[in-house]
Amino acid sequence: MGEGAVTMPHSYPALSAEQKKELSDIALRIVAPGKGILAADESVGSMAKRLSQIGVENTEENRRLYRQVLFSADDRVKKCIGGVIFFHETLYQKDDNGVPFVRTIQDKGIVVGIKVDKGVVPLAGTDGETTTQGLDGLSERCAQYKKDGADFAKWRCVLKISERTPSALAILENANVLARYASICQQNGIVPIVEPEILPDGDHDLKRCQYVTEKVLAAVYKALSDHHVYLEGTLLKPNMVTPGHACPIKYTPEEIAMATVTALRRTVPPAVPGVTFLSGGQSEEEASLNLNAINRCPLPRPWALTFSYGRALQASALNAWRGQQDNAGAATEEFIKRAEVNGLAAQGKYEGSGEDGGAAAQSLYIANHAY
């Protein structure tokens, strides 16, 4: 922008008071006390990896059957699941009785969300860094999704820590694209979940992750401000602050909690109603223990701190199912169990399972994860 030539126009409000209220109400419903999000928005490619791990073929029918296992959970999930993120295909699928999944979820009082990004693309001239595409025609897509029952959306950006990354360009570009996405969503009555994920790949320590997370989040919130995004009608889906997966130092949940909450306190304005952490390859139990420690952290926390878990809510369920319909009930129970545990963790009330072994403790880390 040219010096002195750029103006501060009078405010041209991006949203009316009614639009703001609708967005803010939706956001608050999703992160109501004790509730979090089931991220069931794995793309076809990601589902391929999940299903191959349990020896199941990646067909549309199998993906439908699997999501049915999750969505047929009984009313116990009402108190711990505030939102479910869908993949496009799933938004239009139905259960065995012909009832659309969207309706089943809405009938439980759970808000329906939709993944709207179209995956990562390389940033030329960087050390393997990316931005995320999906802005073209996004407004029209959001309008249609809103008609089809979605009230929130998700867009994932990816940054990584190494000797020279994330670069200033990667941070700036991803923050900008997140802000454009968020702005467009809000114009269509959809609450944007803003996800600037810093991958756990690498051998960096906790402090390095905290430093990078603070830089990234500061850039994200500056971009959101520049793009006139209404913060009260958004949610943040960040990584917890953790060491790199190859870091030799081990940290306790309390250390992770302190680093995470400190980073958020320095960057996330109190107007943001909720922070819904991604699980990023943590095991189910780790993800719950860390969330619990975060909610017991003694620092003042003005936003809800809860979960938006994919793998950390589904691993045991997937394992119990193994593609067999006879196992569906048991698999659903596994999911409900993790949902309830995380609902407690989101209030700092989880006492720990004491279990070891099984899918719950097994690390779910996959190098350079793409959903």
Next chain:
Amino acid sequence: MAHRFPALTQEQKKELSEIAQRIVANGKGILAADESVGTMGNRLQRIKVENTEENRRQFREILFSVDSSINQSIGGVILFHETLYQKDSQGKLFRNILKEKGIVVGIKLDQGAAPLAGTNKETTIQGLDGLSERCAQYKKDGVDFGKWRAVLRIADQCPSSLAIQENANALARYASICQQNGLVPIVEPEVIPDGDHDLEHCQYVTEKVLAAVYKALNDHHVYLEGTLLKPNMVTAGHACTKKYTPEQVAMATVTALHRTVPAAVPGICFLSGGMSEEDATLNLNAINLCHLPKPWKLSFSYGRALQASALAAWGGKAANKKATQEAFMKRAVANCQAARGQYVHSGSSEAASTQSLFTACYTY
């Protein structure tokens, strides 16, 4: 992105954060007594007192020698350079008098405005040259916090992106240098009330300005827990025909802050910017009663709004010392109550306390 090169050690961070918290503990606020010589001239002229060093010294002496119980309402005092080295009539340094009362001593560090060419009369602030050495000396001389006032105005094409960015950057450089020298920086990005714009427009501009300030502080690796913010309240322009209640001012103000100021900032001490003493107190009270989440202390850093009645009571006469001190103490206590949302409007409106203290295009 280089590996992190920590700007401060753990001990430095601890010291800064403790100083900041002490200043705003328990509803305490700041007396901004850092008027430059020129500005004191304006004040003294209003009460027909000559602007001499001795008169300036006498007035400050009266304020600082008030009863120690002032330390329950005043956590910090900002001084002008001259005042830092002045003494009372017994030869005791003002800064020692304040410290003995448990009040943290601060210093104005900026060196006034400089024009930004190519803008509609916008400015940036000077004072970065040799700032580190100056801070180090002030720290030795008993100072624990600094203040730097940036000025933005609302008008045609203002504030421009350049003005916002340049002032935010200068504030961040100043803050970084302060912290390197053990001083807590008070960051003051004042959006002045000149103009006829309405409340909503001021809120919009304040949000943009604060977002830029916090991005700059982050870019410059400033430790937020060891800073304080001194913003304008969100108000309509002084020439706006529409009138707003303290509750409206409070809601607009807290909304703007909660969209931009990270929870890590321990305290927000509003400037009074020309509001009458009573309005400044009522608005602060309403702010503290606002139901939005407020993770920072919301207090005051008032100059005119703490001293107007005191100045009027003094009139340049030593015999009026007691009346002057009473007037000052009364405003200090009222504002401390307001900082806890406990101020009860007395109903009596003495002339000086409700008189608007607005001066067009105010510079200290």
